[in-house]
Amino acid sequence: MHKKRWIVLSGFFALVVGGICLFLFDPAEAGFFPVCPFHRLTGLYCSGCGSTRAIHALLHGKFLDALDMNPLMVIALPFILYGLGRQCYWWFFGKKTTARRLRAFWIWIILIVVVTYTILRNIPLYPFTILAP
Amino acid sequence: MFCSKCGTINDDNAFRCVNCGEQLQGGGPGSSTQQAPGGVGNVPNYLVQAILITLCCCLPFGIVAIVYAAQVNGKLQAGDYQGALECSGKAKMWCWLGFGIGLLANLIIFGLQIIGAIATGAGSMRGY
Numbered sequence: 001m002h003k004k005r006w007i008v009l010s011g012f013f014a015l016v017v018g019g020i021c022l023f024l025f026d027p028a029e030a031g032f033f034p035v036c037p038f039h040r041l042t043g044l045y046c047s048g049c050g051s052t053r054a055i056h057a058l059l060h061g062k063f064l065d066a067l068d069m070n071p072l073m074v075i076a077l078p079f080i081l082y083g084l085g086r087q088c089y090w091w092f093f094g095k096k097t098t099a100r101r102l103r104a105f106w107i108w109i110i111l112i113v114v115v116t117y118t119i120l121r122n123i124p125l126y127p128f129t130i131l132a133p
Numbered sequence: 134m135f136c137s138k139c140g141t142i143n144d145d146n147a148f149r150c151v152n153c154g155e156q157l158q159g160g161g162p163g164s165s166t167q168q169a170p171g172g173v174g175n176v177p178n179y180l181v182q183a184i185l186i187t188l189c190c191c192l193p194f195g196i197v198a199i200v201y202a203a204q205v206n207g208k209l210q211a212g213d214y215q216g217a218l219e220c221s222g223k224a225k226m227w228c229w230l231g232f233g234i235g236l237l238a239n240l241i242i243f244g245l246q247i248i249g250a251i252a253t254g255a256g257s258m259r260g261y
Contacts, residue, residue, distance in 0.1 A: 037238030
């Protein structure tokens with residue numbers, strides 16, 4: 001089998017195992033989930049901090065709890081899954097990756113949103129603390 | 134052939150780009166369109182990976198990867214195939230660097246936790 005098919009299959013397997021672990025265990029209590037090296041080193045929140053707790057909440061149908069943990073992740077998740085799915089489909093069936101392209105402008109917008117979000121959620125004042133996990 | 138505007142690969146005798154509608158063969162041969170080396174239009178920008186790296190393991194490296202992903206698409210739009218290939222390679226490199234460093238940092242932290250747990254003899258494996 002083609003090498004990339006193995007990547008896709010093992011990635012899918014990891015996703016399912018990760019999903020089951022996140023469903024069964026609460027990352028706020030269990031200690032074995034991967035920690036954020038950025039948060040560990042700097043004490044600051046990164047753009048992804050609170051993601052595992054947010055996904056745990058989502059898997060239990062607690063949409064508002066998930067938004068409370070990491071709103072950007074909750075909004076971005078469908079797009080990430082779509083992008084991953086598209087990529088995996090191409091890799092699995094050997095299709096080209098140039099079918100349709102985002103204009104560069106939109107990638108710069110994504111970058112600005114992520115950076116702004118990261119800065120804002122580290123401001124320890126009221127309206128911004130909503131963004132922190 | 135490549136669309137000089139958005140980089141989409143089109144049929145060799147296509148008149149307009151299937152993605153953006155840019156005219157491909159207006160001036161006949163030697164116009165603004167560009168033939169890709171080998172005829173394969175595979176310039177991945179690793180945007181999904183870059184975003185995942187940014188959100189999940191290594192913020193600074195992921196940001197650099199997103200910058201290169203944007204440049205891949207920007208250069209393809211401008212018709213700069215070679216430049217796009219270079220940026221694609223860099224985006225890939227920064228994704229792997231971010232992934233590797235994120236993984237390594239996690240392993241180190243996990244190892245320290247286990248040592249700490251053994252040292253104190255108590256369950257100090259919580260608090261995240």
